[in-house]
Amino acid sequence: MDLQQIHQSGQCFRMVPLPEHTYPSGTKNGYRLISGLRVLRAWQDGPFVCLDCPHEDLSFWLSYLDMDRDYQAVIASIDRENTYLRAAAMSGTGIRILRQDPWEMIITFVISQQKTIPNIRQLVEALSSRYGTLLEDRQNRGSGEVREKDEVREKEGARREGAALEESLPPAFSFPAPSQLCLASLEDLMGLKLGYRAKYIHRLCQDAVSGRLDLSHLAALNYEEAMEYLTGFYGIGKKVANCVCLFGLHHIDAFPVDTWIEKILMEQYFDRKKYRRIPKNRLCETIVEDVFGRYSGCAGIMQQYIFYYERSVRQGRE
Incomplete structure (x- = not known):
């Protein structure tokens, strides 16, 4: 690790x-x-x-x-002919998929849309310090x-x-529960510079408090069911839902596609002849199925390897 x-x-x-x-x-x-x-x-x-x-x-x-998972076995399962993926995995052997809170992941990845990682961290901390619980930290x-x-x-x-x-260190605050974050008005959320995401968060809080967004029910669903359930809510598209599934529900078959992953798929795995008849809105999904579908039960780990490799290793060298 x-x-x-x-x-x-x-x-x-x-x-x-x-x-x-x-x-x-x-x-x-x-x-x-x-x-x-x-x-x-x-x-x-x-x-x-x-x-x-x-x-x-x-x-x-x-x-x-995620200390019970054998990540070395995951790396060993990678096709030797997939040299890019093997290089990515070897550069990120210490990565683990954390078991984070689903509600926190829902709001966090709604925030993440069109935001940089430092911006996301700043906004998550702003919500936590304003609406979360102050924690003992000794x-x-x-x-x-x-x-x-x-x-x-x-x-x-x-x-x-x-x-x-x-x-x-700054004080430690919990991420606000739905009942806490629901105290924020739409104007309050806009004041935190959440932009268009504020209306999504405001509605999701109302849905969670009312029980329409049932987090206990969500936790009991399999990957396909969770994707269908999550994408039925205002502000949650496939990318956000996949992030919630992977990082909040620990569905390791989830494979989120953001701009970084899309870039990798097109640069490393796009075959113009093979995919010429695939509609643009299905192209990345098809490549993911073709390249990573063989890694049942660990595709999300592969996603993390290539994300880390492209963003932190290859970009760092350039």
């Missing part, structure tokens, strides 16, 4: 880099993560990840980090070191005094 790769993979917008002076000895790339009412601090220590959280939350965070608690799967060992040095760290 590589925390920096996860941070740069475009799936989680609540990973806040920790100040370097807070790192336990020998670690690097520290982050604070928030999920629901839980707070985690994590640092990279070579091949290990050091976790700092209450002991009773450890099993939650191990599941959140380090007087247990810690662990995570290996490849779920092996956890106590790591000396990952316990620190909470006061110094609290002075270095």
Whole structure:
């Protein structure tokens, strides 16, 4: 697992880099993560990840980090002739698909439309700080070191005094629940510079509070059912629904197509002769089916590999 790769993979917008002076000895790339009412601090220590959280939350965070999945087996399953995908996977071996909150993912990826990653992070934090719950964020608690799967060992040095760290970070807020975010008027949301997305968020909050958008029902659906359900709501198209399915519902067959992924599909996999009769609005979907359909149960992981590779590795070299 590589925390920096996860941070740069475009799936989680609540990973806040920790100040370097807070790192336990020998670690690097520290982050604070928030999920629901839980707070985690994590640092990279070579091949290990050091976790700092209450002991009773450890099993939650191990599941959140998808520690039970064999990602090496996923990489080994890649067709050797698909050299681009193999290179992408080898560049992002530390990526994991996080198990994030579905409601948070719905609003986050509605916000993400036509926004850069820094803009998305800023807007998600603005909603959280204004309408979420202020969380206790101290380090007087247990810690662990995570290996490849779920092996956890106590790591000396990952316990620190909470006061110094609290002075270095903004307060931790939960992402607002529907009942909290529903308190925001359309004008309030417009005031946060959400633009046209404000009306989508306002309607989705009303739908969630009324029960029309039933999050418990959504969680029980399979991938195809969840896609059909989500796209029935105002402001949620296929791209947003796929992001919710992959990052919020952990449907690993989901394969979101944004502008980055569309660029990759056209540059790396488009065959003019093969696809000449495919309508433009079906072209990317058809390429995804042809190239990634063979990776049943892990296509979404492949999506993350190529997204990270194109955005963080290839673009960085250029």
